[in-house]
Every structure is written in C-alpha cells, then in structure tokens.
Amino acid sequence: xxxxxxxxxxxxxxxxxxxxxxxxxxxxxxxxxxxxxxxxxxxxxxxxxxxxxxxxxxxxxxxxxxxxxxxxxxxxxxxxxxxxxxxxxxxxxxxxxxxxxxxxxxxxxxxxxxxxxxxxxxxxxxxxxxxxxxxxxxxxxxxxxxxxxxxxxxxxxxxxxxxxxxxxxxxxxxxxxxxxxxxxxxxxxxxxxxxxxxxxxxxxxxxxxxxxxxxxxxxxxxxxxxxxxxxxxxxxxxxxxxxxxxxxxxxxxxxxxxxxxxxxxxxxxxxxxxxxxxxxxxxxxxxxxxxxxxxxxxxxxxxxxxxxxxxxxxxxxxxxxxxxxxxxxxxxxxxxxx
Numbered sequence: 438x439x440x441x442x443x444x445x446x447x448x449x450x451x452x453x454x455x456x457x458x459x460x461x462x463x464x465x466x467x468x469x470x471x472x473x474x475x476x477x478x479x480x481x482x483x484x485x486x487x488x489x490x491x492x493x494x495x496x497x498x499x500x501x502x503x504x505x506x507x508x509x510x511x512x513x514x515x516x517x518x519x520x521x522x523x524x525x526x527x528x529x530x531x532x533x534x535x536x537x538x539x540x541x542x543x544x545x546x547x548x549x550x551x552x553x554x555x556x557x558x559x560x561x562x563x564x565x566x567x568x569x570x571x572x573x574x575x576x577x578x579x580x581x582x583x584x585x586x587x588x589x590x591x592x593x594x595x596x597x598x599x600x601x602x603x604x605x606x607x608x609x610x611x612x613x614x615x616x617x618x619x620x621x622x623x624x625x626x627x628x629x630x631x632x633x634x635x636x637x638x639x640x641x642x643x644x645x646x647x648x649x650x651x652x653x654x655x656x657x658x659x660x661x662x663x664x665x666x667x668x669x670x671x672x673x674x675x676x677x678x679x680x681x682x683x684x685x686x687x688x689x690x691x692x693x694x695x696x697x698x699x700x701x702x703x704x705x706x707x708x709x710x711x712x713x714x715x716x717x718x719x720x721x722x723x724x725x726x727x728x729x730x731x732x733x734x735x736x737x738x739x740x741x742x743x744x745x746x747x748x749x750x751x752x753x754x755x756x757x758x759x760x761x762x763x764x765x766x767x768x769x770x771x772x773x774x775x
Contacts, residue, residue, distance in 0.1 A: 468485070639659050656680060752768040
C-alpha cells in the first residue's frame with residue numbers, strides 16, 4: 438500500500454446529478470477547496486490544506502453513472518510534497534470526511550449544508566490546533582484526546598509533549614531542578630552588574646535578601662579573555678562571561694553563560710562543548726531562560742561542571758550563535774573557590 442497516494446470507491450443509491458452536485462457542496466464543508474469540476478466526464482479535483490503532520494493533499498474524484506438510481510464515486514488522495522509517515526492517516530481522514538458529509542447531505546436534502554458551524558470550527562481547529570500543539574503542547578496536546586483524532590496523531594502529539602518536558606523540565610542531576618526556580622530573579626540581578634572585574638579574576642558577591650523566602654543568592658562571576666565579533670545588528674564586540682549562582686547555605690547551583698551582544702541558538706535546548714585544561718572535550722546540555730532572553734543560557738549537569746572547574750586553570754566553551762556556529766570562549770579559571 439502506498440503512503441504517497443491512496444484511493445477508495447463508494448457505491449451510492451442516488452442519481453448521477455444528485456451525487457455530483459452533492460460532492461460540490463460536501464467538499465468545502467469538509468474543509469477542502471474545489472479546484473476544478475467537469476460534469477460531462479464526471480471529474481472533480483480538490484485540495485486539502487497543510488496541517489501539523491502533512492503539507493496537504495491533492496484529491497481527484499470521479500463520478501460514474503451505473504443506472505438511473507445508482508452512482509459510484511472514486512476518490513484518490515495524493516500527498517502534495519514527498520512521503521511522510523502520517524500519509525496513511527491523512528488519506529483515510531480525507532475519505533471519511535467527504536463520504537460522511539456527502540452521505541448526510543444526500544439523506545437530508547432539506548438541510549442547508551453551507552450554514553454548518555461545524556465547517557468554521559473544523560477550519561479553526563485545522564489551523565490553530567497544530568500551531569498550539571507545536572508551541573504549547575503542555576496545553577493543546579490534551580485536545581487530541583477528543584473524538585475525531587486517530588491513535589497515530591495522538592501518539593505524535595504526546596510524543597512531542599514528552600520531548601518538550603524532557604528538555605525543559607527533566608533534570609540531569611539532583612541540583613538541576615532548583616536552577617529553574619531561581620532563574621527569573623537571577624537574570625534580573627545579573628543584568629544590573631555595575632563593576633566589571635578584569636578578565637581572569639573571579640568576582641564574588643551576594644544579592645539582596647528575598648522578602649518572601651528569606652533566601653540570599655551568592656554569585657561568582659568571571660569575564661572571558663575572548664571578545665566575540667558578530668555582524669550587524671550585534672557588531673561592535675561582544676564580551677562573554679561565566680556566572681555561578683547558588684542560594685546561600687544550599688547546594689542548588691546554577692551555571693549561566695552570558696554575552697553582552699549576540700543571540701544563542703538554544704530556543705528548544707542545545708549542546709555546548711567544554712574543555713578544561715588538557716582534558717578531552719565534554720558535551721553539556723543547556724537551555725534558554727523562560728523569559729525568552731537570547732544573550733544567555735543555563736548549563737545543566739552543574740555539579741559535574743563545578744567540581745572540575747575548582748581544579749582547573751583554563752576553560753574553553755564552544756556554543757552556537759545566530760549565523761555563527763561553534764564560537765569559542767576562553768576563561769582563565771585559576772583561583773575559583775566555592
């Protein structure tokens with residue numbers, strides 16, 4: 438069975454004229470558009486729009502008169518672009534929509550098919566629900582549990598939800614969970630730095646006491662010995678810095694890599710290459726702040742990173758930026774105390 442295209446046939450106990458006219462009404466009600474029609478030869482072409490799982494399908498419908506009260510329709514659905522694993526589902530969905538709506542129209546000729554509010558709802562869901570599942574799966578994936586969605590579509594939707602949860606909320610070690618909760622306050626505090634220490638010198642400080650929790654955040658900050666140079670709109674030199682954060686008296690470490698200009702490519706999580714002294718290159722996962730800031734990323738596996746940082750003298754971090762992949766930032770890490 439081909440995934441790129443499939444076909445089906447259906448015999449109907451109605452006249453040729455009735456079935457052909459019914460198809461012209463049923464196709465728009467199914468959320469598709471009629472591209473061409475030829476009543477003489479019994480041929481209609483239609484188009485189904487793009488969805489989350491397909492670039493859309495082209496449909497060819499043939500109408501054949503058997504006798505005065507019997508007509509056979511043939512429907513062929515073909516993917517507009519290439520082959521994808523959701524093809525079978527999309528073809529079957531197109532067949533079911535057209536045949537179901539056509540059958541209802543033929544059995545209830547007095548019903549006004551063009552007034553269906555279900556058409557509007559179908560079009561809204563077809564456009565907005567895939568967008569919602571793609572960008573906000575935590576909310577919209579659950580709508581796939583409603584009637585009308587196949588097991589395959591539900592598996593794709595909830596698979597994407599699991600992927601997003603794993604990359605944004607799943608900790609790589611026991612200290613990772615606390616780094617997210619302190620993210621908003623620490624971002625604001627780091628953006629108010631007034632005195633920049635010389636490159637290669639650690640600067641230690643404490644934030645103000647949190648009025649609600651009573652917690653005090655401790656900072657260790659280090660400027661890079663490297664200056665990055667990007668094109669417009671980030672031209673003029675960009676200075677990287679590394680910051681270690683924790684709540685005083687606790688071990689909820691966070692590691693923040695920041696640049697004064699530029700845009701980290703880390704919207705859905707990313708990987709950065711790290712080399713301490715003459716060690717082998719290690720790969721650490723990282724993620725962007727929830728407020729959408731693109732000049733900083735938080736690194737995971739904090740305890741492993743900090744344990745090695747205490748013993749190191751030199752550090753190189755390689756990360757990807759907008760239009761600039763694998764930018765290397767060097768740090769002189771001697772004297773780190775934590």
